[in-house]
Amino acid sequence: xxxxxxxxxxxxxxxxxxxxxxxxxxxxxxxxxxxxxxxxxxxxxxxxxxxxxxxxxxxxxxxxxxxxxxxxxxxxxxxxxxxxxxxxxxxxxxxxxxxxxxxxxxxxxxxxxxxxxxxxxxxxxxxxxxxxxxxxxxxxxxxxxxxxxxxxxxxxxxxxxxxxxxxxxxxxxxxxxxxxxxxxxxxxxxxxxxxxxxxxxxxxxxxxxxxxxxxxxxxxxxxxxxxxxxxxxxxxxxxxxxxxxxxxxxxxxxxxxxxxxxxxxxxxxxxxxxxxxxxxxxxxxxxxxxxxxxxxxxxxxxxxxxxxxxxxxxxxxxxxxxxxxxxxxxxxxxxxxxxxxxxxxxxxxxxxxxxxxxxxxxxxxxxxxxxxxxxxxxxxxxxxxxxxxxxxxxxxxxxxxxxxxxxxxxxxxxxxxxxxxxxxxxxxxxxxxxxxxxxxxxxxxxxxxxxxxxxxxxxxx
Amino acid sequence: xxxxxxxxxxxxxxxxxxxxxxxxxxxxxxxxxxxxxxxxxxxxxxxxxxxxxxxxxxxxxxxxxxxxxxxxxxxxxxxxxxxxxxxxxxxxxxxxxxxxxxxxxxxxxxxxxxxxxxxxxxxxxxxxxxxxxxxxxxxxxxxxxxxxxxxxxxxxxxxxxxxxxxxxxxxxxxxxxxxxxxxxxxxxxxxxxxxxxxxxxxxxxxxxxxxxxxxxxxxxxxxxxxxxxxxxxxxxxxxxxxxxxxxxxxxxxxxxxxxxxxxxxxxxxxxxxxxxxxxxxxxxxxxxxxxxxxxxxxxxxxxxxxxxxxxxxxxxxxxxxxxxxxxxxxxxxxxxxxxx
Numbered sequence: 001x002x003x004x005x006x007x008x009x010x011x012x013x014x015x016x017x018x019x020x021x022x023x024x025x026x027x028x029x030x031x032x033x034x035x036x037x038x039x040x041x042x043x044x045x046x047x048x049x050x051x052x053x054x055x056x057x058x059x060x061x062x063x064x065x066x067x068x069x070x071x072x073x074x075x076x077x078x079x080x081x082x083x084x085x086x087x088x089x090x091x092x093x094x095x096x097x098x099x100x101x102x103x104x105x106x107x108x109x110x111x112x113x114x115x116x117x118x119x120x121x122x123x124x125x126x127x128x129x130x131x132x133x134x135x136x137x138x139x140x141x142x143x144x145x146x147x148x149x150x151x152x153x154x155x156x157x158x159x160x161x162x163x164x165x166x167x168x169x170x171x172x173x174x175x176x177x178x179x180x181x182x183x184x185x186x187x188x189x190x191x192x193x194x195x196x197x198x199x200x201x202x203x204x205x206x207x208x209x210x211x212x213x214x215x216x217x218x219x220x221x222x223x224x225x226x227x228x229x230x231x232x233x234x235x236x237x238x239x240x241x242x243x244x245x246x247x248x249x250x251x252x253x254x255x256x257x258x259x260x261x262x263x264x265x266x267x268x269x270x271x272x273x274x275x276x277x278x279x280x281x282x283x284x285x286x287x288x289x290x291x292x293x294x295x296x297x298x299x300x301x302x303x304x305x306x307x308x309x310x311x312x313x314x315x316x317x318x319x320x321x322x323x324x325x326x327x328x329x330x331x332x333x334x335x336x337x338x339x340x341x342x343x344x345x346x347x348x349x350x351x352x353x354x355x356x357x358x359x360x361x362x363x364x365x366x367x368x369x370x371x372x373x374x375x376x377x378x379x380x381x382x383x384x385x386x387x388x389x390x391x392x393x394x395x396x397x398x399x400x401x402x403x404x405x406x407x408x409x410x411x412x413x414x415x416x417x418x419x420x421x422x423x424x425x426x427x428x429x430x431x432x433x434x435x436x437x438x439x440x441x442x443x444x445x446x447x448x449x450x451x452x453x454x455x456x457x458x459x460x461x
Numbered sequence: 462x463x464x465x466x467x468x469x470x471x472x473x474x475x476x477x478x479x480x481x482x483x484x485x486x487x488x489x490x491x492x493x494x495x496x497x498x499x500x501x502x503x504x505x506x507x508x509x510x511x512x513x514x515x516x517x518x519x520x521x522x523x524x525x526x527x528x529x530x531x532x533x534x535x536x537x538x539x540x541x542x543x544x545x546x547x548x549x550x551x552x553x554x555x556x557x558x559x560x561x562x563x564x565x566x567x568x569x570x571x572x573x574x575x576x577x578x579x580x581x582x583x584x585x586x587x588x589x590x591x592x593x594x595x596x597x598x599x600x601x602x603x604x605x606x607x608x609x610x611x612x613x614x615x616x617x618x619x620x621x622x623x624x625x626x627x628x629x630x631x632x633x634x635x636x637x638x639x640x641x642x643x644x645x646x647x648x649x650x651x652x653x654x655x656x657x658x659x660x661x662x663x664x665x666x667x668x669x670x671x672x673x674x675x676x677x678x679x680x681x682x683x684x685x686x687x688x689x690x691x692x693x694x695x696x697x698x699x700x701x702x703x704x705x706x707x708x709x710x711x712x713x714x715x716x717x718x719x720x721x722x723x724x725x726x727x728x729x730x731x732x733x734x735x736x737x738x739x740x741x742x743x744x745x746x747x748x749x750x751x752x753x754x755x756x757x758x759x760x761x762x763x764x765x766x767x768x769x770x771x772x773x774x775x776x777x778x779x780x781x782x783x784x785x786x787x788x789x790x791x792x793x794x795x796x797x798x799x800x801x
Contacts, residue, residue, distance in 0.1 A: 204569075212666030213469060215569040215593035215641060220665070284577065285570030329548050329578070331568035333591070 014435055014448070016040075018050040022059030022395060024385045026361025032064065034391040037434035042387050057439075059395050062428055063361050066369040067099025067130075067392035068346065069381050071162065071191070071269055072245060072317030074338070075101070075132070077123060078116070079108025084322040084412050086123035086132060089342070092320070092411035093130045094437040096342040097427040099392035100131035100373070100381045101320075105142070106167045112137035112148035114156035121158035128446030129437050131392075133376060136160040138179050138190060142168050147179060154186040161377040164191035166245055167292070169227060171197050176231060180240035187377060189267075191243040192231055194252070195293065199223035204333060206279040206294045214282060216332065219294045221249040228252050232259035232266050243375055244268040246319050248293040250303035257312045267375050269317035270304050272348035273339055273417055277301075281417070287328045287335030288417050291321070308367055309358040315372040318345045322413025340413040344404060346396065347423035354398070355424055361398075380433075391434035400426035410443065464576045464585040465772050467594040468646035476603070476649055477622060482771035483604050483764070484619045489526060490767060499778050500529035503560040508534045508550070509588070510566045515738060516588050516598075519762070520563045523769035529777070532559070547571060551580040559583045561777055569593035584776040592636045598737055599642030601768040603650055605735065605761050606688055613687075613731045624651035629681050631714060632692030632745055633662040633703075639737045640692055644672055657681040658692075658714055661703040678714050682723055688757075689724075690735040691716050691746045707744055717747045724755070733757045 016035040023029050024042075031046035032039055033054070041049045050056075070093065076084035086103070093101045103120050105111035111120060117134035124132020136153035140146050142165045153160040163183060170176045170192060179190050200223045205211050207218020228244055232255065235242035247253065247268045259266045273291065278298050281289040289295060307313040321338025328335050341348075349368065353359040359367065365382075373382030383389040401424055406416040430438035435447040462475055489497055505524040507517050517533065524531045536550065547566075554562055561584040564572045569591030576585040589595040603623065610626055611618040628647050634640040634656055647654050654672035656663065657680075667674055675681035682689070694710065704710045711717065716734060724732050734746070734755045742748045751758060 207665050209666040209669045212664035212669070213641070215591055215638060217592075218665060285573045286577070326546065326548075330546055331566065331571045331574055333568040333570075334547075 016051050016054040017431070017436065018046060018054045018056045019059045019064065019395065020047070020056060022062045022064040024064045025365055026063045032385070034431055034434050037391055039385065039387055039389050039391050039393070042385065045387075057395070057429065061399065062395045062397050064385060065097075065361060065365050065394050065396055066382050066385065067394050067430060067432065068097045068368040069372040069376065069378060070098050070101040070318050070320070070342070070345075071243070071315060071372045071376060072166070072271075072319045073101040073103055073342065074106070074319070074321045075103040075120070076322065077107060078119065082324050082412070086120065087127045088410060088412050089320070089322070090124060090127045090129040090132055091443055092342040092409060094430050094432065095410050095427060095443060096344070097346045097394040097396065097430055098130050098342065099394070099430065099432045100133060100376075100378055101342075102133045102135050102162055102376055104166045105135045105137040105164060110137050110141050111135065112140050112142070114149065114152040114158075117153050117158040117160050118156050125449055128449060130432055131378070131381065133162070133378065134158045134160055135166070135191065136163045138163045138165045138170050139175065144168060144170060144172055144175065147175070147182065150179070150183055150188065151186065154188060161186070161188050162191050162243070162375070163188055164193065164245065166191065166193045169193050169195040169197060171227070173230060173234065177234050177238060180235055180242060181238045184240055189241045189243045189375060191245050192227065193245050194224045194227035194231065196223040196227050199226075203294075204290070205282045206296050208279065208297060210279045210282060214285070216282070221251050221296070224249055224293055225251040225255055228255050232256070232264050235266055236262065236264045240265065242266045246271050246274065246293055246317065247304065247313055248274050248296050248300065250300045253303050253307040253312055257307070260312065267314040267371070268312070269315045269372070270308055270313045271317060271319045272341055272345045272352070274304055275301065275308070275352040276348050277417055285332050287330065287332050288339070288415050288419065290332060290335050290337050291319075291339050292337040305352060305356070305358055308353060309363070314367065315375060316345065316349055316368050317372070318342055320411070322411050323415050325414055328415050338415065340406070340409065340411050340416045342411060343409050344416060344418050344423065346427055347402070347425045348418065350398060350425040351423055391431050393431050394427055395429040397426050397428050398424065400424065402426055462776060464572075465596055465776060466573050466576055466585065466587045468596045468599050468642045468649070469594065471596070471646065471649065473622065473649050476600070476646060477620070479600055479768070479771050479775060480604050480607060481619050482775060483600070483767040486770035486774070487764070487767040489770070490763075495526050496528060497526060498528045499774055500524065500527040503529045503777050504532065504558060505529045505561045505563060505773060506532045506534055506554050506559040506583075507588075508536065508554065508562050508564045510536050510564070510571070511589070513565050513589065515762070516565060519765040520588060520769050522766050524773055526766070527770055527773055529773065547575065548578070548580050551575055551578070554583065555581040561586060561773060563588045565589045567591055586772060586776065589638055591638065593638055594642045595638040596642050596646070597765070597769050597772055598639050599646040600772070601761055601765040602643055602690065602735060602737070603646050604764045604768050605757050606647070606652070609733055609757070610687070622650040623647060626652040626688070627655065627684065627686045628652050628688045628690060629655045629657060629684070629686035630690045630692065631657045631678060631681070631716065633694055633698060634658050634667070634692070635662045635664045636695060636698070637692045643690065644670055648672065655681050655684055655686060659704050659710070662698070678720070679723070682720060682727070685727065685729060686732060688733045688735055689716060693737065693739065694741055694745045711744055715745050715747070716750050718749050721747065721750045721753060721755070735761060738762065
């Protein structure tokens with residue numbers, strides 16, 4: 001149902017929206033005027049400055065937040081369009097309250113050249129639901145043997161800043177060191193999937209009391225923690241920026257806390273599922289709970305929540321990983337690892353962090369938008385809700401309650417581990433560069449494709 | 462009981478019921494005509510994704526003695542490598558109106574997956590899944606132990622449990638579905654369980670199990686067990702540095718002639734030596750031990766048929782004494798409001 005580009009209007013002449021009575025970051029109630037891709041006015045000036053044909057949105061009871069930025073999304077295209085496409089994944093992202101996602105590099109072909117990252121970037125532009133920022137592979141073919149052309153990806157139209165072999169750890173210490181050093185040339189960051197490969201051969205689930213009973217090969221916490229320890233020391237040694245993907249253990253939190261205290265330039269993300277679910281779920285042997293890194297123990301969950309609250313963990317990253325049903329309708333050991341997450345992230349984080357009092361909405365914006373945008377060097381995302389800023393923002397009803405039904409989601413993946421759970425919070429509207437991609441909790445229209453001469457400004461309003 | 466998937470979630474009541482029915486089935490085996498009409502017209506499929514002639518023929522004999530029709534489906538190799546998924550296989554069997562599926566599978570949890578998936582309505586019997594469980598093996602071991610315990614105590618076997626018995630399980634517990642099923646079942650039945658083996662072959666998390674752990678076999682034997690159950694050592698463990706050599710393993714954790722003599726020296730006249738088979742003679746058990754009067758190896762095989770008859774009978778012919786479904790509480794989520 002993609003609208004053809006020729007029928008779309010220019011972003012610069014789009015609809016203006018007067019958002020009335022929303023609570024900015026969960027605090028003061030103010031009106032907002034969205035016009036020409038920006039927040040044109042805040043407060044009483046919004047209504048007075050609104051053009052006659054502005055669409056008024058009643059945001060009474062809603063929280064206004066900056067659009068969420070996902071550092072960790074698997075869009076599967078090119079190569080596994082049966083699992084997800086840029087179109088379906090970015091629709092899911094818009095519905096979930098995102099205005100930008102980072103598309104992981106483990107597509108087929110791997111996003112390890114300027115050509116592939118530009119392809120993904122252009123697919124994102126054409127879809128128009130969110131900003132799609134390709135992540136470049138660190139090594140050729142994710143092979144862990146030689147560096148991909150990181151500079152070419154950085155200089156391409158996709159402007160890649162985040163590099164990752166996600167799904168596979170850059171385990172060779174020399175290669176990791178070189179990658180960390182090299183990306184300093186263009187302010188890039190290496191996002192490491194921390195998993196010592198030898199310690200996790202054939203690993204199926206967290207190694208502990210539950211794996212002992214289930215007879216499933218263990219994925220020990222030390223396999224994650226030892227790599228993080230090595231990498232923060234490498235980052236310190238070469239003076240580089242390191243990002244740790246999907247931190248899952250209490251021990252990892254301690255190492256990152258230590259590294260930050262030493263002034264090491266490290267950031268870390270946690271997934272919504274690791275903030276809520278534990279390895280007890282694996283007792284069902286239902287592969288919907290199979291994910292990498294695996295679900296851990298209640299003590300790990302508690303430590304991850306505390307770390308996200310106190311800033312040790314900087315950001316939420318969904319690790320949205322859609323799989324076709326046949327990859328989950330099988331024995332545990334044969335099943336693919338991964339869970340969908342774009343359309344449940346806001347609700348799970350509200351449930352685990354906001355409703356528990358660990359974060360207020362400003363804190364929520366920090367971990368879901370402001371900090372991930374900074375890590376990914378997206379200067380126009382995660383901005384303050386102030387006049388003149390780019391209008392990447394969402395309206396959230398925190399009082400809503402809904403029951404997760406994967407069959408109704410926009411993602412192609414049906415592998416949501418939250419299936420059947422009642423969760424709080426719903427995204428009522430998403431504005432991407434001032435364009436309403438979601439209204440009344442439903443997909444509206446994609447943002448028109450910018451004309452070629454507007455392309456650069458599209459990212460840097 | 463709708464399925465027999467594990468002993469971890471088997472109640473003492475259901476376990477005793479299975480063992481008591483197995484006593485009745487054993488009596489059938491002693492008759493000239495070893496056959497009951499109980500499952501006439503019912504179809505039992507032996508679905509074996511892994512080679513196991515011993516277990517398969519034991520189930521086949523059990524089903525045939527109950528007059529069931531038996532279909533043997535050997536699907537060796539992983540379902541994925543064969544191209545047909547477990548789901549498709551299950552639905553094929555469903556379309557053929559299988560009443561029970563006896564499944565042996567290299568993947569832990571495959572029988573549980575089959576039972577819970579909705580792909581099939583048949584009763585599912587776990588005949589060994591990966592390194593998870595082998596419940597009928599544990600039941601036949603418990604049956605063998607109970608008979609031995611009753612004989613030593615001079616009491617009838619039926620109706621009694623294993624209270625007061627001390628059972629030592631030795632070897633590769635980490636990879637053993639037999640060990641797991643026995644730990645749960647024997648403790649459910651009141652026995653005290655001891656484990657002995659190299660630390661590399663005991664799972665992380667074993668500390669939460671209802672048993673004591675010994676790294677030294679002779680220390681464990683000094684605890685005066687009533688039964689010593691030797692586990693089979695898989696040859697492939699050698700390649701993964703779980704222990705330095707088979708000779709060192711054999712010296713430290715093998716039930717050799719010296720340890721057979723030690724039982725005599727300790728005055729443990731009634732202690733039996735068990736092995737689920739097939740045995741590596743000279744590795745985890747010496748020939749003298751395997752062939753000694755203490756050995757229950759052949760009795761275990763014989764009892765296997767009776768126990769499997771009982772399981773098929775109770776699952777398919779129903780059980781008037783069936784109790785309420787056993788609970789499977791999944792503490793899925795962090796409890797509401799639990800905050801750091």
